[in-house]
Amino acid sequence: xxxxxxxxxxxxxxxxxxxxxKYVSAIDVLVGMNLLSPRDLEGWRRGQxxxxxxxxxxxxxxxxxxxxxLRQWASERGLKPSETVYMTQGRxxxxxxxxxxxxxxxxxxxxxxxxxxxxxxxxxxxQKLLEKASAPKExxxxxxxxxxxxxxCGEELPxxxxxxxxxxAPLCLACADLGHLVYLPSGDAALTRRAGKYxxxxxxxxxxxxxxxxxxxxxxxxxxxxxEQAEEECLEDEEVRLRRRLRDxxxxxxxxxxxxGRMTERILELYPRCPxxxxxxxxxxxxxxxxxxxxxxxxxxxxxxxxxxxAVTAAIRHNHTEYDTLLMQGADRLDARKTVRDRVTNVLxxxxxxTACKVPDA
Numbered sequence: 199x200x201x202x203x204x205x206x207x208x209x210x211x212x213x214x215x216x217x218x219x220k221y222v223s224a225i226d227v228l229v230g231m232n233l234l235s236p237r238d239l240e241g242w243r244r245g246q247x248x249x250x251x252x253x254x255x256x257x258x259x260x261x262x263x264x265x266x267x268l269r270q271w272a273s274e275r276g277l278k279p280s281e282t283v284y285m286t287q288g289r290x291x292x293x294x295x296x297x298x299x300x301x302x303x304x305x306x307x308x309x310x311x312x313x314x315x316x317x318x319x320x321x322x323x324x325q326k327l328l329e330k331a332s333a334p335k336e337x338x339x340x341x342x343x344x345x346x347x348x349x350x351c352g353e354e355l356p357x358x359x360x361x362x363x364x365x366x367a368p369l370c371l372a373c374a375d376l377g378h379l380v381y382l383p384s385g386d387a388a389l390t391r392r393a394g395k396y397x398x399x400x401x402x403x404x405x406x407x408x409x410x411x412x413x414x415x416x417x418x419x420x421x422x423x424x425x426e427q428a429e430e431e432c433l434e435d436e437e438v439r440l441r442r443r444l445r446d447x448x449x450x451x452x453x454x455x456x457x458x459g460r461m462t463e464r465i466l467e468l469y470p471r472c473p474x475x476x477x478x479x480x481x482x483x484x485x486x487x488x489x490x491x492x493x494x495x496x497x498x499x500x501x502x503x504x505x506x507x508x509a510v511t512a513a514i515r516h517n518h519t520e521y522d523t524l525l526m527q528g529a530d531r532l533d534a535r536k537t538v539r540d541r542v543t544n545v546l547x548x549x550x551x552x553t554a555c556k557v558p559d560a
Contacts, residue, residue, distance in 0.1 A: 204260070208227055208271060209267075212268060212271050212272070215227070215230060216275075216277075216314075219327070220318070220327065221277075221316060221324075222268070222272065222277070222314045223282075223312075223313045223314075224264075224265055224312075231264070232255075233254050233256050234254050234255070239253075241253075242296065243284070243296070244335050244338065244363075245287070245364075246366065249298065249300050250296070250297070250298045250299075250310070251299050265309050265310075269309075272314035276317065277314035277317070278315045278316075279313070280312065280313050280314075280315050280328055281308060282312075282313050282328045283295055284296040285333070286335065298311070313331065315328070336400070336401070337376070337401040338362065338363075338401060338402050339371065339376065339404075339419055340362070340413075341359075341360060341403055341404065341416055342359055342360075343357055343405070344357055346359070347368070348361070348368060349368055349369060350367075350369055350373040351370060351372070353370050355368070360381070360419070362374045362401070371419075376399070376401055379397075379399065379400070379420060379421060380419065380420060381403065381417060381418075382418045382420055383417040384415060388432055389428050389429065390417070390418060392427070392428035392431055393420045393425045393427075393428035395424075395428075396421075396423075396424035396428060397420035397425075400420045402415060402418060403415070403417045454486075454487055457485050457499065458482050458485045459481075460501060461481035461498075461501060462477050462481040464506055465480060465481060465510060468503060468507070469510060469546070469549035470550075471550065471551075472549040483513065484498065484513075491509070492512075510546070511546065514542050514545045515542050518541065518545050519538035520537075520538065521534055521538045
């Protein structure tokens with residue numbers, strides 16, 4: 199392990215995990231030391247990688263040293279060792295234990311399975327944390343974008359079909375013992391929650407988004423009886439849930455209006471020469487719920503100066519320069535920003551404290 203001393207790296211990763219979740223595992227340390235990627239960890243948790251050590255980026259001697267240093271650190275900190283069995287779900291939802299080591303040696307497996315828990319937590323909380331950490335990942339079914347074929351029965355699977363992965367091999371739902379499940383698309387949160395709760399066997403349906411470069415949840419595969427039970431319950435309390443949604447919508451509107459008002463005041467404090475109408479428009483835009491803009495971030499809601507500066511700068515770039523036109527003409531985003539940078543700086547200066555405000559014509 200190049201760079202810092204191995205003991206220092208282990209301690210830093212372990213301390214960070216302990217602060218975050220009140221317990222530490224070998225997996226936390228390996229991820230914290232960048233010896234195990236989250237993507238490989240996810241593949242192993244889903245049973246697609248047979249042994250975790252195959253995807254750890256160091257040799258077995260260094261890995262053994264890191265495990266020893268972790269045990270020493272945990273002993274020094276007075277943490278409570280607790281063994282946890284990691285499980286994965288196979289065909290038809292059957293569970294099986296995951297294997298950490300290439301050798302399968304029981305002592306090595308036990309070292310990996312051991313979590314070191316803060317004694318500050320009650321016994322009940324310790325148990326809940328360990329149960330959550332060891333719980334198997336949900337079964338995932340892919341809504342495919344291209345034609346495929348089941349590796350077991352050879353059935354052709356056209357695009358928009360469902361398949362699951364067993365290791366690196368695609369399986370149709372029938373071969374994966376999921377063929378009796380029905381598809382429930384996302385959209386009705388109460389129906390999805392209840393159907394998932396009542397279905398003894400279920401799978402999460404995901405589809406790859408080319409635009410975002412990631413898999414996104416599309417719905418659930420659930421048992422027919424569970425779906426019918428959930429539908430009956432949703433019909434029985436539909437009026438109650440509608441009233442609750444209306445109350446929640448009113449509450450969110452009040453909260454959003456208050457946030458936009460506070461944000462407007464803060465923008466005018468930072469840029470007193472900014473036209474008030476424009477400050478209100480910037481605040482409404484950047485604080486829009488669900489937009490993912492800086493105003494909805496924790497910093498934005500806290501009226502952090504840097505977050506609001508970014509919001510104001512973005513508004514100027516779009517509303518007071520030719521930035522959008524340059525993008526429409528095919529200019530590179532960063533090149534376009536460099537082109538309009540001086541104009542943005544001038545407007546920020548004009549709006550800043552103690553300067554005369556020259557409102558642009560555009």
